[in-house]
Amino acid sequence: QLQLQESGPGPVKPSETLSLTCTVSGGSIISSTYYWGWIRQPPGKGLEWVGSIFYSGSTYSNPSLKSRVTISVDTSKNQFSLKLSSVTAADTAVYYCARAGYYGSGSYFDYWGQGTLVTVSS
Amino acid sequence: DIQMTQSPSSLSASVGDRVTITCRASQSITNYLNWYQQKPGKAPKLLIYAAFSLETAVPSRFSGSGSGTDFTLTISSLQPEDFATYYCQQSYSSPLLTFGGGTKVEIK
Numbered sequence: 120q121l122q123l124q125e126s127g128p129g130p131v132k133p134s135e136t137l138s139l140t141c142t143v144s145g146g147s148i149i150s151s152t153y154y155w156g157w158i159r160q161p162p163g164k165g166l167e168w169v170g171s172i173f174y175s176g177s178t179y180s181n182p183s184l185k186s187r188v189t190i191s192v193d194t195s196k197n198q199f200s201l202k203l204s205s206v207t208a209a210d211t212a213v214y215y216c217a218r219a220g221y222y223g224s225g226s227y228f229d230y231w232g233q234g235t236l237v238t239v240s241s
Numbered sequence: 242d243i244q245m246t247q248s249p250s251s252l253s254a255s256v257g258d259r260v261t262i263t264c265r266a267s268q269s270i271t272n273y274l275n276w277y278q279q280k281p282g283k284a285p286k287l288l289i290y291a292a293f294s295l296e297t298a299v300p301s302r303f304s305g306s307g308s309g310t311d312f313t314l315t316i317s318s319l320q321p322e323d324f325a326t327y328y329c330q331q332s333y334s335s336p337l338l339t340f341g342g343g344t345k346v347e348i349k
Contacts, residue, residue, distance in 0.1 A: 154336060158285075166277075166285065166328055166340040179336045182242060215284055222291050225273035225332035229296070231284035 121146040123216050123232035130238045131210075137203040137237055141216030148197045149174045154219045156228060157190065157201045159212040167212075171219060172199055206239045213237075243267055243331050247341035253349040260316040262344045264329035269309045273333040276305055276314045279343075280325045288327075289314065316346075324348055 127139040156171040170180035172190045180188040189202040217228040244267035272292040277285035287296045289305040302317045329341040
């Protein structure tokens with residue numbers, strides 16, 4: 120059974136960089152059938168796609184966040200990571216990592232991590 | 242960017258009711274529309290992909306329909322475990338993705 124687990128250092132101060140890692144177990148991150156994504160949810164609000172990465176290293180980010188988002192993959196550790204720079208209180212959210220599967224040229228998130236709350240506060 | 246608009250934002254219903262949630266895209270997304278269910282404190286769960294394809298192990302009381310810009314999620318007979326928030330998500334511009342704002346289904 121595929122499992123994803125987010126991890127990170129905890130609270131982040133405004134203007135600093137948020138860093139999270141997603142560890143994938145029960146399956147390989149190296150796949151031409153799937154890719155990997157980050158989704159966030161501010162407290163009491165809806166879901167927002169943050170960005171995605173293919174095992175080859177190709178990345179895509181939400182245009183509203185693009186200049187602040189860096190996503191990377193470490194195939195040797197079966198992990199992928201998110202860095203979000205210059206954070207503000209508006210970046211406080213539960214951050215989920217997830218696997219994306221394909222149908223035709225579309226995709227869906229079929230496996231999700233449990234999510235981790237990242238609070239931006241001085 | 243493709244915008245996704247869900248309606249209503251919330252609804253109250255009773256066990257056994259038929260519930261319909263609508264999702265509208267700002268441009269045609271053909272059938273590249275997915276539906277998720279999220280319960281409090283939990284990660285979202287995929288219910289339907291490609292507008293009407295039921296994910297494995299999802300009860301048949303859930304169904305999806307639509308194409309182009311207008312889509313519907315229907316719960317034919319609402320069960321106690323169905324009280325949750327539902328989100329649509331377009332993948333027409335995959336891997337650039339967009340979620341709808343969500344519809345909270347509450348107990349009447």
